[in-house]
Amino acid sequence: MTTEHTTKRKLKLATTSLAGCFGCHMSFLDMDERLAGLLKHIEFDRSPFTDIKHCGPCDIGLIEGGVCNAENVYVLREFRAQCRILVAVGACAINGGVPAMRNYFDLQDCLEEVYLRGTNVTHPHIPDDPELPLLLDKVYPVGEIVPIDYFLSGCPPSAEAFLQLLQPLLVGEKPQIAKSRLHYD
Amino acid sequence: MTAGNDTIRIDNQEIPFTAGQTIMDAALAAGVYIPHLCHHPGLPPSGNCRLCMVEIGNRSVAACIAAATAGQQIRNDTPELNAARKAITQMLFVEGNHICPSCEKTGNCKLQAMAYHLGMLDDHFPQFYPHRELDASHPDILLDRSRCILCDLCVRASRDVDKKNVFAIAGRGTQAHLIVNTPTGKLVDSPMAKTDLAANICPVGAILIKEKGYEVPIGQRIYDRQTIRDIGLYEQAEEKNKE
CATH class of the missing domain: 3.30.70.20 (Alpha-Beta Plaits)
Incomplete structure (x- = not known):
C-alpha cells in the first residue's frame, strides 16, 4: 500500500570509507550549500557524518575505497544487504586505486619492508593486536566482492558528479553520467 | 544508393579514397573518426589493438589494416561496435596497472581518453594486477x-x-x-x-x-580540454600538412 507517508518519506543514505583516504567524503561535503537542499530529501544512516556504527535498511549506499582487510569485507557485505542501491564511489572503490599498488608485491614482503626492514624503523615489529582486522592478500575493487549498481568515477568525484548521481536517484530515475563529466583522476 | 568507383560508405556517408589507402586513412582524411589506439598517421599500421574494428556485411575487419575498396558499405559508429570497443578497452585496463590518479600521464593518456569517449564507468572484468x-x-x-x-x-x-x-x-x-x-x-x-x-x-x-610529468597541471591537460576524437582527426591533419 502506498501512502502519502511512504511516498514523501526521506530517502535513507549510508556512506562508508573502506580502503580509501576520505577524499571522496570531503568531495561530498564540497556540495556545500547544496547539501542543505539535499537534506530535505535524504537522511543519513551509517556514515562518518553520523557515527552510526551499523548500516540499517537504506535506499542508497555510497562506498568509498577498495577492500583491503577482513573488516572491509564485513562492512561492504552489510551495506549490500541493507542498501537498495549501492554505488562504488571513486577510483579506489572502482579498481582498487592507489592502495591496490601493493598488489604487485607479496603481502608479507610489504609488511616486512614497512615494519621490519624499512628506513628509520626503531622497534621492528609487525602489528599483531587482535583488534586489528587481518589484511587480505590483495586490495580488491568493491565490484569483485559484491554486485554494484552504479559507479561514480574520479579521484575524487567532484561535488557536481555527486549531484548528478543523487538528484535522479531522489526522484527514482536512473542516473546518467555525462561523458564530458567522466574523469578517472 | 551505392557508393561510386572511388568511394566507400561509412555509416551512410560517402567517402573518397585513393588506391592503396586503408579504410582508416580514408576515414580520417574525410574527418570521420574511427576509434583507434595502435594506429598513428605516418607509421605503418599494426592492427593489434582491435579498437578500429568495423563491419562490412557480415565481416568484422580492423580499419587500420583493411584496404579501402570501391563500394564498401561500412558500419562504424554503432551501439554494438562501441560496446565491443568498450569491452576491449576494459580488458586493456584490467590487464595492466592503470591507476590513473597516480600516473603522470593522466589527462594526456589515450587509453584513458578512449575510455571517456566510450563512456566506460567501471572495468567490468577482474583485475590482473600484474x-x-x-x-x-x-x-x-x-x-x-x-x-x-x-x-x-x-x-x-x-x-x-x-x-x-x-x-x-x-x-x-x-x-x-x-x-x-x-x-x-x-x-x-x-x-x-x-x-x-x-x-x-x-x-x-x-x-x-x-x-x-607535472609541468601541465591535472585539469588542463590534452584530454581535459579535448576529446580523443578531436585529437585523432587533428593528428591525421597534422601528418597531411607534413607531406
Whole structure:
C-alpha cells in the first residue's frame, strides 16, 4: 500500500570509507550549500557524518575505497544487504586505486619492508593486536566482492558528479553520467 | 544508393579514397573518426589493438589494416561496435596497472581518453594486477611496463622513423611484453634519446620523459580540454600538412 507517508518519506543514505583516504567524503561535503537542499530529501544512516556504527535498511549506499582487510569485507557485505542501491564511489572503490599498488608485491614482503626492514624503523615489529582486522592478500575493487549498481568515477568525484548521481536517484530515475563529466583522476 | 568507383560508405556517408589507402586513412582524411589506439598517421599500421574494428556485411575487419575498396558499405559508429570497443578497452585496463590518479600521464593518456569517449564507468572484468619490470636506468626516459598496452607504436617509431630499433615485443599471449634490444635489456644501454619519436609516441604512461610529468597541471591537460576524437582527426591533419 502506498501512502502519502511512504511516498514523501526521506530517502535513507549510508556512506562508508573502506580502503580509501576520505577524499571522496570531503568531495561530498564540497556540495556545500547544496547539501542543505539535499537534506530535505535524504537522511543519513551509517556514515562518518553520523557515527552510526551499523548500516540499517537504506535506499542508497555510497562506498568509498577498495577492500583491503577482513573488516572491509564485513562492512561492504552489510551495506549490500541493507542498501537498495549501492554505488562504488571513486577510483579506489572502482579498481582498487592507489592502495591496490601493493598488489604487485607479496603481502608479507610489504609488511616486512614497512615494519621490519624499512628506513628509520626503531622497534621492528609487525602489528599483531587482535583488534586489528587481518589484511587480505590483495586490495580488491568493491565490484569483485559484491554486485554494484552504479559507479561514480574520479579521484575524487567532484561535488557536481555527486549531484548528478543523487538528484535522479531522489526522484527514482536512473542516473546518467555525462561523458564530458567522466574523469578517472 | 551505392557508393561510386572511388568511394566507400561509412555509416551512410560517402567517402573518397585513393588506391592503396586503408579504410582508416580514408576515414580520417574525410574527418570521420574511427576509434583507434595502435594506429598513428605516418607509421605503418599494426592492427593489434582491435579498437578500429568495423563491419562490412557480415565481416568484422580492423580499419587500420583493411584496404579501402570501391563500394564498401561500412558500419562504424554503432551501439554494438562501441560496446565491443568498450569491452576491449576494459580488458586493456584490467590487464595492466592503470591507476590513473597516480600516473603522470593522466589527462594526456589515450587509453584513458578512449575510455571517456566510450563512456566506460567501471572495468567490468577482474583485475590482473600484474607485476611487470620497471626500467628507470635511462637518465631521461622511464619505462614502466605496468602500463604498457603492447600497441607497439614505440617499436614502429624506433625502427621506422628513429632508425634505432630499440624496442620489440617478446613472448606470446598473456606473456607478451615489451623488451629493449640491448645486451643488458636496459634502456640506458640503448641509443634512445628523449627527442626520439619512440620516446614521445606512447599513448599511455609506459614510456615517460623524466622531469616533465607535472609541468601541465591535472585539469588542463590534452584530454581535459579535448576529446580523443578531436585529437585523432587533428593528428591525421597534422601528418597531411607534413607531406
